[in-house]
Amino acid sequence: MLKVILPAVNRIQPFNETARELRIQNAPLWLWQRNVLAPYVTQEMEMSPGEHVPPTRQAMIVHRNNLFFDQDYIDTFIAAARKRGRACRAAFSAEDPAFREHALPLSKSYTLAGNLYLADLWFYPRGPVADVEPLVIPLDSKEVGYYHVPTYMADQSGDLTFQVPRRSLIAIDSWVHIYIADIVFGQFGRALRFETRLESDLGFSLKVLAKALYEGRQVLECSELVKVGKNCVIDPSAVIHGPTTIGDNVTINAGAVIENCIIGNNVNVSQDVQLMLSVVGDGAFLPFRTALFMTTVMENSMIAQNTCLQMCVVGRNTFIGAGSTFTDYNLIPAPIMARDGNNELNYSNRPVMGGCVGHNCRLGSGLIVFPARTIESDVVLFASRERRVVDRDLRYEDSDHHKLKNAGLHRRLYPRGDEDIHSGEVESW
Secondary structure: OEEEOOOOOOOOOOOOOOOOEEEEEEEEHHHHHHHHHOOOOEEEEOOOOOOOOOOOOOEEEEEEEEEEOHHHHHHHHHHHHHOOOOEEEEEEEOOOOOHHHOOOOOOOOOEEOOOOEEEEEEEOOOOOOOHHHHHHHOOOEEEEEEEEEOOOOOEEEEEOEEEEEEOOEEOOOOOHHHHHHHHHHHHHHHHHHHHHHHOOOOHHHHHHHHHHHHOOOOHHOOOEEEEEOOEEEOOOOOOOOOOEEOOOOOOEEOOOOOOOOOEEEEEEEEOEEEEEEEEOOOEEOOOOOEEEEEEEEOOEEEEEEOEEEOOOOEOOOOOEOOOOOOOOOOOOOOOEEEOOOOEEEEEOOOOOOOOEOOOOOOOOOOOEEEEOEEEEEOOEEEOOOOOEEOOOOEOOHHHHHHHHOOOHHOOOOOOOOOOOOOOOOOOOO
16 A cells, blocks of 8 residues: 655644654654554655645555554554545544544644544545545543542542543644643553453453463563563662553663653663653653653653653753642633644643643753743753743743853754754754
């Protein structure tokens, strides 16, 4: 099958980078798409902006390069499209709870057609044609709790919940969609699929139980759920619960607690670090007592000691100083706004939400960041009497390094607009 990739040219704020280059599930999105579609594709063609899909009579799958989809969704979509034998386009019902809650807010990539929303994913059994019918693949979601807010602290009681899908597709138009793809559709979705398999597959359940008994571990700690790469050093006192994936050359020190995470290659997790439902990119360094909850940290970043990030996204090659806190809960029950696909503030549909830091940032110690605030790539912030609380979105022009005589030592690698000056360069630590 021929795969044709359509470009999404808008840059995602605050990274100033297109979605295809950003990491999701610790892989560049373009590579994730290639790996998921690999069982079906024999040829690949990437279109330039304004270029048309080439005429051909062979089977073809066409998708926009800002789409995140998992294997379950693609398998179901292609099987259903082949069964129809007609050209199909992925679609969602407006009533699909996971799509309505997570994918639609802040997005600009879906086309409204009646009561359906069309995504930029097509299947052509005999080449491109004009007559394409929508194909609705339900995300098959389940309500899952993730926070319990006491009634005396909020105007709503009980658990805050996600509609967690068992199969996933979402267009990445905002940094919030990266958080959703990594955490809700990624980590929560993986745990839900594992739980569903345990309940429905007796053979798998017995295999997991037997592996735990053989290894003398709890079920959640056995090697069937915790996958560890090569040349890893893990202290015996560390607690690691699955489903968790750990890459190669990883060091995990004493007292670390890790639950349902993806940890990339060459990561250093120091003493007493707490990681829950998070994605830690290749080469990251987490000093002692760092805490990540439902947070994405991209490659080669460092989150210093005693820093707490909840429901956040952090770009590559970024440093966040010791004792900083990214808050995620509005003390006054006002809606949390976030940047949408048009880089405008809009309703995020999130009752709680952390912040986002771009690439190549340097943040000093002791900062407090309000919910859903963004810090653009290449920004340097010094904690001072004038600025210790970040209560608004910060752009490159707000960076504190402009005040220094040696400002040129910090290079701007991720500018806004079409100019591309960094050429893969990485600033030295």
